[in-house]
Amino acid sequence: MGVAPRMSPAERVAEFRDVFTRAETEVGRVIVGNQSTIRKILTALFCGGHVLIEGVPGLGKTLMVKTVAQVLGLSFKRIQFTPDLMPSDIVGTQVLVEQDGRRDFQFKPGPIFANVVLGDEINRATPKTQSAVLEAMEERQVTVLGTTYHLTPPFFVLATQNPIELEGTYPLPEAQMDRFLFKVIVSPPKPEELREILIRTTGAVSYQPKPIFEPAQAAAHVERLKALVREVMIAEPLERFVIAIISSCTPGSPAALPEATQYLRFGPSPRGAQALIMGAKVNALLAGRVNVSYEDIEDVVIPALRHRLLRNFQAEAENVTAEAILEQVLKRVKRARA
């Protein structure tokens, strides 16, 4: 598929829907189940955000990310985070190179220099290493020995973390958690899905996903689609709706819900509101609209905000999850809107 610079709005929207649907279908041919997770990952990619994937080992998180990269024709790198991983192992380092009789330092880029980066078990690295990813994720650039290197767009980080093996792990700091647009949970497969997984993975033939874009033009295509997402319109009442959601789960805010005041230490930052609107815009395009609706926003509230709510001790003691609080928030705000 080539780039068509002169396209009508309707054609651009149709192209977006087509690309998204095809990518979803292709990934779904490799990954069994978890359709909503795949959709959220693709949504975040077209929003220009990063995704934190959480799930127990063996659910296909790494495969899912690798497949997404393959389908879109983007470059893919994988970083296995371990406690002894150093920042230079991620961003790259200067190496002494002898060339033509001269010795000179030359920058050797790390695995962060890719379109799609999978940070596997990111919570196993030390905070120092984790923070090395921080600048790359937000600024889309890395600095090595005073020299700044820009990352090639699109830059998409998908980090996975294991929620059960907590010994020897370093939980992600709040600042770094906030960098992720969505946090998605990979759920275990149902019996029928498990059977399908077995058939696909234990047979002689495995399915190889077909890339939608040519690798050379994939980045440009994705960037164009990302620009389309930002053109989607949102009316003022819907912006107020987003603000109401954020305010409702911010302790200390006048509009905070009692549940938020009782169970939360900190609420979502403005990045949370941005994530809501960007995710809603992708949803609007997928619905064939060029404007955001309330349903589009409500669909992304939990993945966009669940990792931005910092629960207090009482919430942990009473096993009150962030999802439960967000569901209450949605109910209250929807009622106020009605």
Add this chain to the structure above:
Amino acid sequence: MANPVEVLNSARKQAGKAAALSAALTGLPVAGTLATFGLLLSITSASWLERYGVLLTPQVAHKAEAVIFALVFLVVLATLAGASQAYLKASRPQDVAARIDRELAAKEEIVTFAEASFSEDSGSSATARSPLFPLLSDRVAGYLESFEPSRIFAIPTRRVVLRSSLTSLCVLITAFTALLVYARLTQPPYASQIETLHELASKLAESSPSPENAVLAKRLAAVADVLANPALTAREKLERIAALKREVEELERRETAQKNPQSSSAGSSGSAHNKGSGSGENSGNEPAGSGNGEGQNERNQGGGGKKPSKRQTTSSPVNEANREIAEIERELEQQSRRSRQSSTGFERPNDHQQQEASADTGPGENPTKSSGPKPGVNEPQKGNQPEPEQKLAGANAKENLRSPRRGTGLGDTRLGEIPAPANYKRFYAFGEHGPGLTVKDARYVVVSLPPAPQAASGGKIVAGGPSAKATTPYANLPLPKEDLAANPQQQQLVPPRYWDLLR
């Protein structure tokens, strides 16, 4: 395809119109109700109920009218302001678009379009400049193609009428209640009686231009003023009214005498037991009729008067004055008694009698009333019939005073009255009056009776009937007023072991 901006504009106008009309239809009936109420007040104060003028004095009525019409003006102003505000609010593009969105299930497309289309007015044109706007415009035009603003933004007639009716009803009830409460709060006591006295005075002055009537009319007016005077106590008012009553009776007697000079014999031929002299109007032709004089004894042996030949159905102003004064007097007595009760906490049994007896001038005499039947209001009585209601003149002097309606044929309406139960203090605290008496191991107890009580007003025992009677019917001395140092709680305390004894 319809231009969505034009459709939205027409929808805005329709929505504004509907909101303004709804607001006006809610407020104007309230103003109308208030205005009608004010007009009714004006009309009725002049013509409607006679009592209305009593309820509201002209000054109050005028003030109320002024307040009501000012309220009407304010309500009209508020309604107009509310209607214009409702028009502006309801015609906001975002609100109209949101309403259409909900009606057409357009997923906020019309809201977004409205904001983008009308954002040039407000200065924020971020959404209007989106390259995707033409697509949105096409989609909105598709939604609005078959859209009729008058269908969605119709005036909710039923709801508005119901709301305005309920509001008007509430306003009417509130206005009536406020008026009644105000009238009640501002009405002086005895307002109706004062009004009646003034009317009687004017009637009296108009009926005959005699100097007596003029004087009586002035007196009636003076009594009305006395009644209206808040500085006077009920007792003082009673005294003034008693004086007036005597004058009225005198005038009545004279009037009767002038009308029927030949039949003014009456009660002088009454019983020997009676000193009261009936002056009944006995102008009939029936022979041997007996007058119904108050002074006749129980056997009704006197027969001097004649029966009236025809019952008079119309009452003279003097008679009316007599009745009205008696009514006022009765009410004043009740009020005086109530105030005494409230001041002392209990009514002593002989207070009332002592006061009434003090109005007597002596045994057997009835200074205020011992006359015969009043013209036109007495029922014809048969002679020689024992009348249990009638008593000896000496004994019923009190009753005469207490029966202001005597002569009206209604009889004594106060026969059922008994003294209110008094809060006697029967128990003393132990050791309060001297050392405590221990009767636990006593074999017998000597009780000494107190000496015989004397009549409080120094009344004397008179003979002349089947048995001797005291002029003062109550011989018991009033209980001395207790002023105990102990608090009431302590006074009432009785140890439980004595409860059976007390029963």
